[in-house]
Amino acid sequence: xxxxxxxxxxxxxxxxxxxxxxxxxxxxxxxxxxxxxxxxxxxxxxxxxxxxxxxxxxxxxxxxxxxxxxxxxxxxxxxxxxxxxxxxxxxxxxxxxxxxxxxxxxxxxxxxxxxxxxxxxxxxxxxxxxxxxxxxxxxxxxxxxxxxxxxxxxxxxxxxxxxxxxxxxxxxxxxxxxxxxxxxxxxxxxxxxxxxxxxxxxxxxxxxxxxxxxxxxxxxxxxxxxxxxxxxxxxxxxxxxxxxxxxxxxxxxxxxxxxxxxxxxxxxxxxxxxxxxxxxxxxxxxxxxxxxxxxxxxxxxxxxxxxxxxxxxxxxxxxxxxxxxxxxxxxxxxxxxxxxxxxxxxxxxxxxxxxxxxxxxxxxxxxxxxxxxxxxxxxxxxxxxxxxxxxxxxxxxxxxxxxxxxxxxxxxxxxxxxxxxxxxxxxxxxxxxxxxxxxxxxxxxxxxxxxxxxxxxxxxxxxxxxxxxxxxxxxxxxxxxxxxxxxxxxxxxxxxxxxxxxxxxxxxx
Numbered sequence: 105x106x107x108x109x110x111x112x113x114x115x116x117x118x119x120x121x122x123x124x125x126x127x128x129x130x131x132x133x134x135x136x137x138x139x140x141x142x143x144x145x146x147x148x149x150x151x152x153x154x155x156x157x158x159x160x161x162x163x164x165x166x167x168x169x170x171x172x173x174x175x176x177x178x179x180x181x182x183x184x185x186x187x188x189x190x191x192x193x194x195x196x197x198x199x200x201x202x203x204x205x206x207x208x209x210x211x212x213x214x215x216x217x218x219x220x221x222x223x224x225x226x227x228x229x230x231x232x233x234x235x236x237x238x239x240x241x242x243x244x245x246x247x248x249x250x251x252x253x254x255x256x257x258x259x260x261x262x263x264x265x266x267x268x269x270x271x272x273x274x275x276x277x278x279x280x281x282x283x284x285x286x287x288x289x290x291x292x293x294x295x296x297x298x299x300x301x302x303x304x305x306x307x308x309x310x311x312x313x314x315x316x317x318x319x320x321x322x323x324x325x326x327x328x329x330x331x332x333x334x335x336x337x338x339x340x341x342x343x344x345x346x347x348x349x350x351x352x353x354x355x356x357x358x359x360x361x362x363x364x365x366x367x368x369x370x371x372x373x374x375x376x377x378x379x380x381x382x383x384x385x386x387x388x389x390x391x392x393x394x395x396x397x398x399x400x401x402x403x404x405x406x407x408x409x410x411x412x413x414x415x416x417x418x419x420x421x422x423x424x425x426x427x428x429x430x431x432x433x434x435x436x437x438x439x440x441x442x443x444x445x446x447x448x449x450x451x452x453x454x455x456x457x458x459x460x461x462x463x464x465x466x467x468x469x470x471x472x473x474x475x476x477x478x479x480x481x482x483x484x485x486x487x488x489x490x491x492x493x494x495x496x497x498x499x500x501x502x503x504x505x506x507x508x509x510x511x512x513x514x515x516x517x518x519x520x521x522x523x524x525x526x527x528x529x530x531x532x533x534x535x536x537x538x539x540x541x542x543x544x545x546x547x548x549x550x551x552x553x554x555x556x557x558x559x560x561x562x563x564x565x566x567x568x569x570x571x572x573x574x575x576x577x578x579x580x581x582x583x584x585x586x587x588x589x590x591x592x593x594x595x596x597x598x599x600x601x602x603x604x605x606x607x608x609x610x611x612x613x
Contacts (some may be wrong), residue, residue: 106451107444107458107497109365114467115294120261123267123290124164124196128157130305130332138334140325141308142186143348143354145339149186153332156190158256163248165257169581170241174226174260176201179223180316181214181232183207184340187248188315191227191326194251195581196287197259197497200225202571203270203282204316206593209461211236217272219602221281221474240432244270264288266485268475273414282474283414292468293330293417299437300421301358302332310336310356312365317594319387320416323360334357344368348377355380362388362595366395369382370402378403387411387418390505390523392530392537393430409433411505413491415470415483416462420503431527432502440466445499449485459509460495461488494521513542513552520578522599525554528573529566534559539589540580541603545610550580553582553606562586584612 118126130155131139139156142149151159167178177198182188189202195202203221205214211233216234226242228234234242238373243251268287270602272280297303311324328335336354337348347369351359357380361369366386377445382405384399399407409431413416419442422434436442441463443451452458467491472480483490494506506512508523514518522540529538536558543553552594553567563583570579 105599107454108441108451109436109443109454109497110441110463111436111438112441112465114292114465117288117291118537119264121264121287121291121476122197122259122261123287124160124193125259125261125565126162126254126291127326127329128153129233131157133526134332135249137332139329140186140335140337141354142337142339144342144350153188153329156329157192159252159432160193160197161231161256161258162254163190164197164259166251166254167194167200167225168198168257170225170292172200174337175201176224177201177203177221177270178225178227179221179235179238180204180264181207181226181228181234182245182315183229183232184315184337185229185245186243186337187227187333189247190252190320192269194257195288198257199260199262201267201269204321205272205519206314206316207232207561208298208593209233217280217282219500220476223395244389254465257454262287264291265471267471269287271316281476281479285472286471290468291328293327294440295437295468296322296410296421297327297331298423300408300418300423300441301327302408302424302502303327303333303386305332307331307357307382308336308355309333309358309360310338310342310351310354311337312361315593318417319360319362319412320593323385323387323419331341336495343530344358345372347374347471351381352377352379357382358385360385360387363384363395363599364393364537364591364595366391366399366407369409369532370395370398377402378405381405381428382407383424385410388594390433390526393527394530400426407530409504411493413493415491416466416468417488419462419466419468420460422491427504429498432498432504442496442503443488444503445488445490448487449490454497454499457494457496459505460491460493460503460505460516462491485504508609513540514550520552524581525552525578529556530555532560532561532566532569537589539597539599539601539602541606543582543603543610545607551581553580553584553603553610555584555586555589555602555606556581557586558587582606582607 135154140151313320410418410421538556
C-alpha cells in the first residue's frame with residue numbers, strides 16, 4: 105500500500121468571491137453576538153459582529169478612497185490590537201493586499217522585507233520600525249480608527265484565484281520568503297474546522313500568539329468569525345503566567361498556542377482554571393508527549409496537534425473524537441490529498457519515511473512566492489507541493505513527523521530525525537525541554553548535540569540514557585545545558601541559533 109491519501113473533494117468556493125465578505129457572513133445571523141473580546145487589560149473591550157462588520161466596511165471605504173490600484177500591497181507594522189484584524193479584512197474587502205509582519209522587526213529587517221514586497225502603503229503603530237527607503241503614505245492607529253467610522257465600502261467580488269494576501273515565512277531556512285495566497289485560501293480553512301479545531305458556533309477561542317503569524321490570524325480570528333464564534337484577544341502586555349487566569353475569566357472553550365507556551369502556562373495552572381475549556385490546539389512545532397500528558401492531567405482535556413506551514417496552513421491534524429497513536433500528529437484533514445514521496449517524487453510504501461507533499465489542487469495552497477518564480481518552481485511538481493518535511497505514515501493514514509528535510513541530522517552515514525532523538529529524552533526526570541542539532545567540532549568532524557533546559561544533569565547520565573533508548577548512531581555525543589532554547593519571534597525553535605551556541609561553547613575549529 106502506497107503512502108497516498110485522497111480525502112477529497114475540497115469544499116467549493118463561490119464565484120465571484122471576496123474573502124472578507126465570506127468571513128463576515130456568518131455573523132450577520134447574530135449581529136448582536138460577541139465577535140471579539142480584548143481581555144486581560146484594564147477594561148474588557150467587546151465588539152459585536154455588527155460593530156466588527158461596520159468597522160471593516162468603513163475602513164474598506166476609506167482605503168478604497170486613497171486612489172490605490174486594485175492589488176496594491178499594504179505592509180502591516182501593527183501589533184496585537186483590534187486595528188490589526190479590522191485592517192486585514194478591510195484590505196481584502198477593498199481589493200488591496202494586506203501583508204502582516206512581526207511588530208518587533210528592526211529597521212534593517214523590515215527594510216529587507218519591504219525590498220522584496222515593494223509596498224504601496226504602510227499601516228503602522230506609533231514608534232514601530234518602518235522600512236528605511238519607503239516614501240509612500242503611512243497610516244497610524246488614529247487614522248485607522250477614524251477610517252472605521254467612514255462611509256461603508258462594498259466588498260469587491262472577483263476571481264477566487266486572484267492575489268488576496270501575503271505572509272512571510274519564519275525565515276528558519278535563512279531568508280523569509282513572501283508567500284502569496286489567493287482569496288480562496290480563506291474558504292479552504294473550512295477543512296480545518298471539523299478536521300482539527302472542532303469549532304462550533306458559539307465557541308470562545310483564545311489564541312496566545314502574534315497576529316502576524318498565519319496560525320494566530322487564522323485559528324485565533326478568521327476561523328471563529330467564519331463560524332459565528334467569539335475570538336478572544338489577550339491585551340498587549342499581559343504576561344504568559346497570567347494566561348491561566350485569563351482563560352478562566354474569559355470562559356474560553358478552545359485554547360491555541362505553540363508547545364513552548366503550553367509549557368509555561370502549565371507552570372501556573374491551578375485547579376478550576378479550565379471550567380469551560382473543551383480542548384487545546386497546538387501547531388508550529390512538534391508537541392512533546394510530556395506536555396500533552398501534563399495538560400491532560402491538569403485540565404482533563406486533550407491537545408489536538410496539527411502540522412502545516414505558511415504555504416498551506418495546516419493539513420494534517422488530530423481532531424476531537426479521534427484517538428491518535430502516541431508520537432503521531434494525526435491524519436490528513438477531509439478534503440485534502442496528501443502523500444509521502446521518495447527522492448523521485450513517487451509515493452513510498454506505508455511505513456517508509458519520505459517527504460511530505462500536498463496535492464496541487466488543494467484550495468489552501470499558496471499561489472507561489474511573490475515575484476520569485478524560481479523559488480516557487482523548486483517546491484512544485486505537476487502533482488505536488490513539496491513541503492520539505494520528512495514523515496512516515498501508517499496504513500490508517502496517521503502521520504508521524506520526522507523533522508525538516510533540511511533539518512535532518514547526519515550521523516555515521518545515516519540520516520537521523522532530531523524529533524526522534526528529542527522524544528527519547530523528553531521523559532527524563534529533571535529535563536523540561538530539549539532539541540537536537542548537528543554541530544561541527546572541526547572542519548571535517550560533525551556530531552549530534554543535545555541542548556536541554558531544566559535541572560543540570562551529569563553528561564554521563566544523559567549519555568547512559570541515550571544508550572538505553574537510541575541506536576548508537578543516533579545518540580548525542582555532546583550535551584549542553586541552557587537556560588532557554590532559542591526561539592524565533594513566532595515561538596518556533598531556532599535550531600540554527602542553538603547550533604551556533606553549542607559550537608561556540610565546545611570550541612569549533
